Amino acid sequence: xxxxxxxxxxxxxxxxxxxxxxxxxxxxxxxxxxxxxxxxxxxxxxxxxxxxxxxxxxxxxxxxxxxxxxxxxxxxxxxxxxxxxxxxxxxxxxxxxxxxxxxxxxxxxxxxxxxxxxxxxxxxxxxxxxxxxxxxxxxxxxxxxxxxxxxxxxxxxxxxxxxxxxxxxxxxxxxxxxxxxxxxxxxxxxxxxxxxxxxxxxxxxxxxxxxxxxxxxxxxxxxxxxxxxxxxxxxxxxxxxxxxxxxxxxxxxxxxxxxxxxxxxxxxxxxxxxxxxxxxxxxxxxxxxxxxxxxxxxxxxxxxxxxxxxxxxxxxxxxxxxxxxxxxxxxxxxxxxxxxxxxxxxxxxxxxxxxxxxxxxxxxxxxxxxxxxxxxxxxxxxxxxxxxxxxxxxxxxxxxxxxxxxxxxxxxxxxxxxxxxxxxxxxxxxxxxxxxxxxxxxxxxxxxxxxxxxxxxxxxxxxxxxxxxxxxxxxxxxxxxxxxxxxxxxxxxxxxxxxxxxxxxxx
Amino acid sequence: xxxxxxxxxxxxxxxxxxxxxxxxxxxxxxxxxxxxxxxxxxxxxxxxxxxxxxxxxxxxxxxxxxxxxxxxxxxxxxxxxxxxxxxxxxxxxxxxxxxxxxxxxxxxxxxxxxxxxxxxxxxxxxxxxxxxxxxxxxxxxxxxxxxxxxxxxxxxxxxxxxxxxxxxxxxxxxxxxxxxxxxxxxxxxxxxxxxxxxxxxxxxxxxxxxxxxxxxxxxxxxxxxxxxxxxxxxxxxxxxxxxxxxxxxxxxxxxxxxxxxxxxxxxxxxxxxxxxxxxxxxxxxxxxxxxxxxxxxxxxxxxxxxxxxxxxxxxxxxxxxxxxxxxxxxxxxxxxxxxxxxxxxxxxxxxxxxxxxxxx
Numbered sequence: 001x002x003x004x005x006x007x008x009x010x011x012x013x014x015x016x017x018x019x020x021x022x023x024x025x026x027x028x029x030x031x032x033x034x035x036x037x038x039x040x041x042x043x044x045x046x047x048x049x050x051x052x053x054x055x056x057x058x059x060x061x062x063x064x065x066x067x068x069x070x071x072x073x074x075x076x077x078x079x080x081x082x083x084x085x086x087x088x089x090x091x092x093x094x095x096x097x098x099x100x101x102x103x104x105x106x107x108x109x110x111x112x113x114x115x116x117x118x119x120x121x122x123x124x125x126x127x128x129x130x131x132x133x134x135x136x137x138x139x140x141x142x143x144x145x146x147x148x149x150x151x152x153x154x155x156x157x158x159x160x161x162x163x164x165x166x167x168x169x170x171x172x173x174x175x176x177x178x179x180x181x182x183x184x185x186x187x188x189x190x191x192x193x194x195x196x197x198x199x200x201x202x203x204x205x206x207x208x209x210x211x212x213x214x215x216x217x218x219x220x221x222x223x224x225x226x227x228x229x230x231x232x233x234x235x236x237x238x239x240x241x242x243x244x245x246x247x248x249x250x251x252x253x254x255x256x257x258x259x260x261x262x263x264x265x266x267x268x269x270x271x272x273x274x275x276x277x278x279x280x281x282x283x284x285x286x287x288x289x290x291x292x293x294x295x296x297x298x299x300x301x302x303x304x305x306x307x308x309x310x311x312x313x314x315x316x317x318x319x320x321x322x323x324x325x326x327x328x329x330x331x332x333x334x335x336x337x338x339x340x341x342x343x344x345x346x347x348x349x350x351x352x353x354x355x356x357x358x359x360x361x362x363x364x365x366x367x368x369x370x371x372x373x374x375x376x377x378x379x380x381x382x383x384x385x386x387x388x389x390x391x392x393x394x395x396x397x398x399x400x401x402x403x404x405x406x407x408x409x410x411x412x413x414x415x416x417x418x419x420x421x422x423x424x425x426x427x428x429x430x431x432x433x434x435x436x437x438x439x440x441x442x443x444x445x446x447x448x449x450x451x452x453x454x455x456x457x458x459x460x461x462x463x464x465x466x467x468x469x470x471x472x473x474x475x476x477x478x479x480x481x482x483x484x485x486x487x488x489x490x491x492x493x494x495x496x497x498x499x500x501x502x503x504x505x506x507x
Numbered sequence: 508x509x510x511x512x513x514x515x516x517x518x519x520x521x522x523x524x525x526x527x528x529x530x531x532x533x534x535x536x537x538x539x540x541x542x543x544x545x546x547x548x549x550x551x552x553x554x555x556x557x558x559x560x561x562x563x564x565x566x567x568x569x570x571x572x573x574x575x576x577x578x579x580x581x582x583x584x585x586x587x588x589x590x591x592x593x594x595x596x597x598x599x600x601x602x603x604x605x606x607x608x609x610x611x612x613x614x615x616x617x618x619x620x621x622x623x624x625x626x627x628x629x630x631x632x633x634x635x636x637x638x639x640x641x642x643x644x645x646x647x648x649x650x651x652x653x654x655x656x657x658x659x660x661x662x663x664x665x666x667x668x669x670x671x672x673x674x675x676x677x678x679x680x681x682x683x684x685x686x687x688x689x690x691x692x693x694x695x696x697x698x699x700x701x702x703x704x705x706x707x708x709x710x711x712x713x714x715x716x717x718x719x720x721x722x723x724x725x726x727x728x729x730x731x732x733x734x735x736x737x738x739x740x741x742x743x744x745x746x747x748x749x750x751x752x753x754x755x756x757x758x759x760x761x762x763x764x765x766x767x768x769x770x771x772x773x774x775x776x777x778x779x780x781x782x783x784x785x786x787x788x789x790x791x792x793x794x795x796x797x798x799x800x801x802x803x804x805x806x807x808x809x810x811x812x813x814x815x816x817x818x819x820x821x822x823x824x825x826x827x828x829x830x831x832x833x834x835x836x837x838x839x840x841x842x843x844x845x846x847x848x849x850x851x852x853x854x855x856x857x858x859x860x861x862x863x864x865x866x867x
Contacts, residue, residue: 037675064646198678199669226674435647436590437632439674443578444586 045071048402049231132484236404575626605758627667630656730763
């Protein structure tokens with residue numbers, strides 16, 4: 001916990017000591033420039049930070065709170081984001097039904113461009129080593145008269161961010177300050193504004209500086225936060241200020257993303273609106289490859305693999321890259337390992353030829369996705385995979401949400417959902433505090449949030465970590481047998497499977 | 508499951524006892540020493556009660572003051588209970604207030620008096636709900652327009668004020684006088700001679716800004732975790748409750764919470780809650796079980812008190828007042844890991860909230 005000159009936890013200090021403390025503090029604090037006071041200051045304008053702001057503005061209980069958000073990117077640009085109908089950003093997330101219902105409840109879902117959003121009802125997951133599979137298909141659970149249940153909804157992050165910004169703009173600008181193109185230059189404890197003002201010695205005071213073209217002319221602003229929310233990502237400055245340690249490790253893996261156009265499927269899905277997500281674990285290549293549906297027969301690729309493989313894949317010309325993606329869903333581990341070592345500067349068709357020839361000699365599973373036909377230019381990118389979990393989510397007048405609190409392996413697509421679940425819980429906690437006369441920055445308030453979120457996040461992060469480790473043991477052996485036994489059992493026991501599916505949905 | 512009260516409470520009981528003892532007018536009431544000179548040792552309690560505080564209790568007292576607002580300290584269970592007080596008050600006010608002519612039901616119009624506020628856990632939380640702009644709608648169903656919190660302990664009042672300064676909203680209310688901490692007794696408030704400003708040292712400008720006259724009658728009088736600390740040797744709950752009712756406007760609510768003296772409550776409070784770690788959640792010696800009061804006892808005193816208060820001519824008199832008494836009572840149970848829950852019917856298990864409405 002950060003040092004607070006007069007700790008919130010022990011506000012009583014005997015008069016002599018207090019005299020000494022205030023004399024010492026006076027040397028640093030200048031009383032004349034008292035900061036602007038805000039109830040909630042959120043650092044970070046990603047989906048989590050904007051989601052919190054939108055949730056607070058949407059509730060009649062918290063809509064009167066004075067709130068601020070600080071984001072280094074240009075939020076006006078994010079609000080004006082636009083792409084051609086068949087172009088898709090490569091930063092795509094899958095929203096669980098509970099996340100979707102949260103977005104509905106705060107009135108943000110209506111601002112989402114639904115023509116760019118794709119639900120899927122079926123999920124095919126299999127082990128590239130043993131071939132054992134599990135299928136998450138809600139259409140078997142529901143009667144033909146109901147709508148098919150959705151496993152998850154794919155949306156571009158930019159679409160979501162734009163929807164949240166529009167929702168916030170809808171709430172008017174009273175009591176709202178958006179510091180766009182701005183960074184937090186410093187965070188420090190406030191000072192006691194005795195005698196004419198309150199004692200802010202336990203309040204975080206931020207110095208907000210404009211960036212970009214306004215950096216020269218803009219003047220830094222000082223704002224004090226009753227509650228400072230860190231939605232500022234894995235290297236959270238708010239977390240550093242709060243002196244909260246984080247544990248974790250780097251996976252030594254990179255995630256490759258790309259937007260792909262798929263070939264027409266050989267057999268039309270039944271029912272026609274049914275969409276399927278595909279994930280194949282590739283133990284000897286370092287992680288799973290997943291193909292998640294986007295509208296108009298597009299899909300987004302997430303391939304977790306070693307940094308060497310990632311570098312190799314990114315260096316390939318487009319036809320070779322496509323051949324590798326299609327091979328990864330079809331060929332044996334041995335074949336894939338061989339193709340991963342092929343000369344990337346060879347003939348542009350050598351990868352495709354290799355795939356065509358080897359696929360003839362491989363028994364293909366029934367659940368493979370339609371072949372990827374094209375890559376959208378400029379969408380192949382990679383990012384390192386990491387696991388992090390903050391030791392605490394809260395500290396006096398501080399709360400961490402989203403990646404600032406936890407970063408997990410993306411193999412279950414749960415990262416953004418956990419972040420928005422944090423936000424839903426924190427906004428509910430703030431509502432409870434306001435309606436019960438509690439200070440929203442008080443530890444007694446914030447502990448409600450952290451006790452609600454810490455274990456679920458640890459559980460899901462841990463489950464993803466376990467899956468990653470189990471599916472990184474190549475070859476036949478006890479782990480591979482256990483995997484196929486486990487998947488086989490789960491696939492055959494409907495109640496276990498539906499329990500898992502409900503958990504994955506976030507219910 | 509247990510109803511709990513931290514060890515620190517007997518001290519507030521002591522403070523209260525001094526309130527009760529001072530029912531007889533005493534010249535000591537005016538001997539209150541303003542805490543303007545920090546160099547001079549200030550009395551821990553007001554002069555008239557200093558004699559009842561032993562050296563042992565004094566050291567205990569400083570421990571109390573430093574940990575009162577520590578969310579993990581011995582008062583934690585009380586902090587956790589505080590939101591329920593707001594909910595119980597809201598449920599009472601939903602049945603009617605002393606201000607039926609208010610233009611809109613959601614305007615903040617009610618004046619509160621918190622008797623035995625201690626370090627201000629409840630008083631400060633209610634003050635936070637007072638809108639900064641008196642004309643704007645009340646943010647909560649407690650509809651508070653002002654809060655006067657009294658406690659006879661100088662140290663606790665000073666600590667409460669010091670803590671209130673950490674919230675700019677509450678600090679503003681302190682400066683405008685909509686929120687007041689008074690180091691005084693209920694009897695002084697009734698007599699209209701409550702000190703307006705008592706802490707020149709912490710708020711030098713308050714004497715000039717807090718010019719608002721303390722209303723002698725209130726819309727809501729609260730009495731949280733106070734009743735069970737009355738020392739039967741020096742005062743009676745009946746005379747104390749009668750005074751509380753006198754401070755109430757017709758149609759207003761007297762609302763409190765306390766612990767019942769029953770077998771289940773004995774098991775929960777004395778045996779389980781004070782058991783050694785990890786079962787127990789409060790230190791040994793926290794409770795004085797024989798001072799706990801049962802709901803029917805409170806109800807009886809209030810009936811008698813309503814009649815006595817009526818005899819002073821504020822309201823219509825006689826037993827008719829007691830017969831039409833609006834009485835509410837609901838139990839509250841603390842479940843470790845879950846928190847406090849209102850459980851109707853659990854009044855005899857330990858903690859319970861009670862409320863009575865003075866007839867219009």
